[in-house]
Amino acid sequence: MKLKYYKDVKGEPVDEIGAAKVTRRILISPEDGAPNFIMRVFEIEPSGHTPYHTHPFEHEVFVKSGTGTLVFEGKDYPVKAGNVVFIQGNEKHQFRNSGNELLEIICLIPKG
Amino acid sequence: MKLKYYKDVKGEPVDEIGAAKVTRRILISPEDGAPNFIMRVFEIEPSGHTPYHTHPFEHEVFVKSGTGTLVFEGKDYPVKAGNVVFIQGNEKHQFRNSGNELLEIICLIPKG
Numbered sequence: 001m002k003l004k005y006y007k008d009v010k011g012e013p014v015d016e017i018g019a020a021k022v023t024r025r026i027l028i029s030p031e032d033g034a035p036n037f038i039m040r041v042f043e044i045e046p047s048g049h050t051p052y053h054t055h056p057f058e059h060e061v062f063v064k065s066g067t068g069t070l071v072f073e074g075k076d077y078p079v080k081a082g083n084v085v086f087i088q089g090n091e092k093h094q095f096r097n098s099g100n101e102l103l104e105i106i107c108l109i110p111k112g
Numbered sequence: 113m114k115l116k117y118y119k120d121v122k123g124e125p126v127d128e129i130g131a132a133k134v135t136r137r138i139l140i141s142p143e144d145g146a147p148n149f150i151m152r153v154f155e156i157e158p159s160g161h162t163p164y165h166t167h168p169f170e171h172e173v174f175v176k177s178g179t180g181t182l183v184f185e186g187k188d189y190p191v192k193a194g195n196v197v198f199i200q201g202n203e204k205h206q207f208r209n210s211g212n213e214l215l216e217i218i219c220l221i222p223k224g
Contacts, residue, residue: 001184001205002198003191006174027196028172034198036222037149039172060140060151062118062218064176072113079115084139086114086146093113106174108220110148 002032006041014042014050021048021097030111037110044068044095044103052094057110059093061085066103069096114144118153126154126162133160133209142223149222156180156207156215164206169222171205173197178215181208 006027014022021044028039041064042050052071063083070077070085071094079085079095087093097103118139126134133156140151153176154162164183175195182189182197183206191197191207199205209215 001200001203002196003182003189004196006194006196009196027174028198032198033200034172035170037172037220039174039196039220058147060146060149060220062139062151062174062176064174070115077115082118084114084116084118084121084151086140086144088113088145091113106218108149108151108172 002028011043016051016053018051018053018094019049021045022050034111037108039106039108042095042105042107044097044105046097046100046102048103049096050094052092054090054092056089058089059085059087060108061087062106064104064106066097066101067099068103069098070094071096114140123155128163128165130163130165130206131161133157134162139218146223149220151218151220154207154217154219156209156217158209158212158214160215161208162206164204166202166204168201170201171197171199172220173199174218176216176218178209178213179211180215181210182206183208
């Protein structure tokens with residue numbers, strides 16, 4: 001068993017092209033013994049955003065706090081704390097913080 | 113893509129032996145097209161608890177709100193909003209609401 005507080009997990013700036021003002025914390029991973037999937041939290045500052053991109057694996061997302069915009073295949077969808085988003089592999093997506101407070105999203109991906 | 117608000121997903125009481133005052137909402141599952149893992153939220157009322165049990169698969173948990181106790185292999189650990197818990201398969205565990213407000217935990221399991 002591993003028990004942590006999410007803010008105690010080291011955060012790293014996301015420096016991928018197309019990302020701005022985003023910090024990632026890897027909360028549960030194979031380093032903890034997780035065999036199947038990985039839990040991360042992304043903290044997006046006001047006016048920040050993740051890359052607008054695709055990849056072959058899915059996302060399962062829970063919006064923890066804040067308000068923002070999900071850009072999905074060219075359309076905008078408002079999101080806020082309590083929203084749940086499932087993005088299939090190869091679907092183009094981006095999260096943007098369009099509010100005034102931190103947008104925190106819990107985002108899980110499969111291992112490997 | 114699926115976009116939902118977690119409280120709009122139908123909740124069902126958990127009627128397993130050893131559970132009390134617990135509602136489960138299945139947020140992302142194979143019905144949404146999820147190929148690898150399943151996101152649920154458990155809402156545990158004050159004095160409620162999940163079963164004290166084991167199973168062969170792991171849990172990846174993010175405590176969304178409230179305060180409670182993780183009972184793990186006979187020991188108690190306090191938990192609160194922002195805690196992250198990884199429980200391996202076959203490890204004995206229970207979540208108890210030891211506070212005065214709703215304890216909400218986001219809990220993911222592998223598919224199948």
